[in-house]
Amino acid sequence: MTRLLKNIASNDPLNITEQKAIIEKAIADNKDRQGAVMLVLNEVQGKIGHVSPAMQAYIARKLNVPLGQVHGVVTFYSFFKTQPRGKYTIKFCLGTACYVAGVPQLVEKAKQMLNIDLDQTTPDGMITLEECRCVGACSQAPVVVVDEEIHGRLRPNKFPQVLKALQAKDGAAKEAAGAD
Amino acid sequence: MAFFRSHVLVCVDPECLARGAHDVIDALQDELVDQGLIDEIQVLETSRIGGCEDGPEMIVYPEGVHYVGFNADDVPFIVEEHFLKGRIVEKFREMPKVVVDEELGPLRPKEVRIVLKNCGYIDPTNIEDYLAVDGYQALGKALFEMTPEQVIEEVKNSGLRGRGGAGFPAGRKWDLTRQVNDFPKYMVCNADEGDPGAFMNRRVLEGDPHSVLEGMIIGAYAVGASYGYVYCRAEYPIAVETFNIAIAQAREFGFLGENILGTDFSFDLEVRVGAGAFVCGEETALIASIMGLRGEPSPRPPFPSVKGVWGKPTNNNNVETYSNVPQIILKGAPWYASMGTERSKGTKTFAVGGNVKKPGLIEVPMGITLREIIFDVAGGMHEGRHFKAVQTGGPMGGCLTEQHLDLPLDYEALTQAGSMMGSGGLVIMDETSCMVDIARFFMDFTQAESCGKCTPCRVGTRRLLELLQKICEGFGEDGDIEKLEELCEEITKNSLCGLGQGAPNPVVSTLKHFRHEYEAHIYEKRCPSKVCRPLIRFEITDPACTGCTVCARNCPVEAISGERRQLHHIDQETCIRCGICVQVCNFNAITVE
Ligand SMILES: Cc1cc2nc3c(=O)[nH]c(=O)nc-3n(C[C@H](O)[C@H](O)[C@H](O)COP(=O)(O)O)c2cc1C
Ligand code: SF4
Ligand code: SF4
Ligand code: SF4
Ligand code: FES
Ligand code: FES
Secondary structure (H helix, E strand, C coil): CHHHHHCCCCCCHHHCHHHHHHHHHHHHHHCCCCCHHHHHHHHHHHHHCCCCHHHHHHHHHHHCCCHHHHHHHHHHCCCCCCCCCCCEEEEEECCHHHHHHCHHHHHHHHHHHHCCCCCCECCCCCEEEEEECCCCCHHHCCCEEECCEEECCCCHHHHHHHHHHHHHHHHHHHHHHHHC | CCCCCEEEEEECCHHHHHCCHHHHHHHHHHHHHHCCCCCCEEEEEECCCCCCCCCCEEEEECCCEEEECCCHHHHHHHHHHHHHCCCCCHHHECCCCCCCCCCCCCCCCCCCCCCCCCCCCCCCCCHHHHHHCCCCHHHHHHHHHCCHHHHHHHHHHHCCECCCCCCCEHHHHHHHHHHCCCCCCEEEEEECCCCCCCCHHHHHHHHCHHHHHHHHHHHHHHHCCCEEEEEECCCCHHHHHHHHHHHHHHHHCCCCECCHHHCCCCEEEEEEECCCCHHHHCHHHHHHHHCCCCCCCCCCCCCCCCCCHHHCCEEEEEHHHHHHHHHHHHHCHHHHHCCECCCCECEEEEEEEECECCCEEEEEECCCEHHHHHHHHCCCECCCCCEEEEEECHHHCEEEEHHHCCCECCHHHHHHCCCCCCCCEEEEEECCCCHHHHHHHHHHHHHHHCCCCCHHHHHHHHHHHHHHHHHHCCCCCCCHHHHHHHHHHHHHHHCCCHHHHHCCHHHHHHHHHCHHHHHHHHHCCCCCCCCCHHHCCEEECCCCCCCCCHHHHHCCCCCEECCCCCCCEECCCCCCCCCHHHHHCCCCCEEEC
């Protein structure tokens, strides 16, 4: 545990002021509640996007529980990631309805276009491909979720448009950021 | 001035541009030139003509036909159909919207809505909407006119059974928790809905959260609980948000908190969010997860009603179970018990998916047949396709066939037929689904979701998956079917929780009803439904192919060659059988052998 907390990578959220503040707040808000480990991890995963080994060690120490417990929880639930993800995440629904409706073909198309596998991030850190289980939009199967947005009834030749829209959105966001 | 017989207006607002409106215009121009129509039809740019969600969009005048959701690849097809043959391309046609909610439209034939009655009709974020439809009257009735024992008696008499899968009588469960002399007691609502293909609970949480909340408060009064947890899966952020709003409003109105409605009954609750583990839907795992631990199931007994959250008596029910309660209290047990079969009362919600005309969310009385659900409620199979099988009960359920279509639906009937009610996912399949592949799909799911605590489940599901993969890939051997059967039996017998016990069901039921498909894969190296990739080949057929090049441009390995407007050809050596070309060809020119 101490070893993990001694050499923290410079880009670890623990070394980034705003993100460190998020972690501290999650701990302060939940530390006296029962079942705090899940609550803190959910909060941190939701706001920062991953829980690095150093963050796990830090949370364990602050909540005064064994690192093994925090690590055990992180590895048990698929929602927790230990490495940063891309700026955008494209998730392919592999629920029953979507599988039957042709999601495997979409995955194939995406892998080919981005040249990465599922659970990988493009080298520029922009896009991560993931699979997920039913997102509850089966009536629109096959479903792809871009960040939180659901794209239904997608055929493989429509996939490039999804990427294009994402790039346009990214461009617009950058412009807006440049403008202030 | 030239006379144009037709004008095509293409939207070039940012949303449509982002989705390729410029490519569409280019493709239109090209195609009109190629077809010699460029002097008759004019392409114009315009702005915002539709909903902007499903662009690119265009309107063709003088007919005023509105097309959406197509792209440049579809243009040759649309031009050929619309301008050469004069036929409207229905699949891209945007009809004036009548119902906005496509999961849950107006009442369908044979539907009876109790749990879903308010969904879509009231504003879920406004408690006054719920109050206006008699909301919280049942709570008042229970608190002022009934003792906890009478509430339990009423729920028992209604015949309400757990909607989370196993169908344990709700009233009896409440009674068990009430009998235990150990305090505090907890109420838990299982909103983990992990069945991949089910979304009934989400819809209720998002559309009518107060009905669940009211059911839980009444239940808390009955069993003597003072605190509660709603355990909701992380994949449902909107449900979590809506439910939290509902809790805050109920507190404000005095339905939650200290001394509810001025009585000496106090109860409060909170939402806990899961983190993506299917097994957490199992109640002992769910309880571990609420306590911030790994969500591993533990042996029962002790049952949660004796030893649950924080080691205290805990009553756990599914979302739908709770949301039935207020109406049972208000309208009385006989009303509820008048619907359904001898042993299964009331209604059940189902998420109908797969190859039917009108998939979506439905609520039907128990005792309805699968045939009525598929052909009356869900609109029947797609044109020209035939019903083959229906998977009920999710990954731990089973496949039923033609012979079961007239079975009146209830818990026992489904179990006897080799499947189960489960939480209510119904996936309907036609002849394009391969049953070996479906079994493999479910095994892939359960194998990945096994928590690993017991060996038969952890290792057994992996062995099953490997065998199924081998069969799908054409390497099946004599004796594999027997191996599958042995493994299934062993896993079912020796697993700790329902996940392991039910995991073999899809294999067992497909083996029972579709053994010939397994045999075709193993002995003839043939996939009768033309699904399993290594056993099929794709071929482009002559008159049907117009040479539109769409398939060639979308093939990931450039296996397709051909000149524009000429018959295309697939190089079988290069083809990886991904099936993309079949999906994108607008002319159904690609066949599978
Ligand atoms: C692997 C597994 C997953 C389950 N998933 C769910 C679920 O998502 N929702 C649910 O209500 N019950 C689920 N159950 C059933 C619960 O263990 C429990 O029986 C149910 O929540 C009890 O509520 P009820 O009596 O109202 O049905 C699952 C059971 C198993 C074994
Ligand atoms: S049967 Fe499977 S999921 Fe259930 S406890 Fe055992 S290993 Fe875990
Ligand atoms: S087979 Fe290819 S080229 Fe021929 S019509 Fe279909 S998509 Fe177009
Ligand atoms: S199946 Fe896939 S790889 Fe084969 S020709 Fe079609 S698109 Fe190309
Ligand atoms: S199966 Fe994909 S949204 Fe349900
Ligand atoms: S942006 Fe074009 S119709 Fe909406």
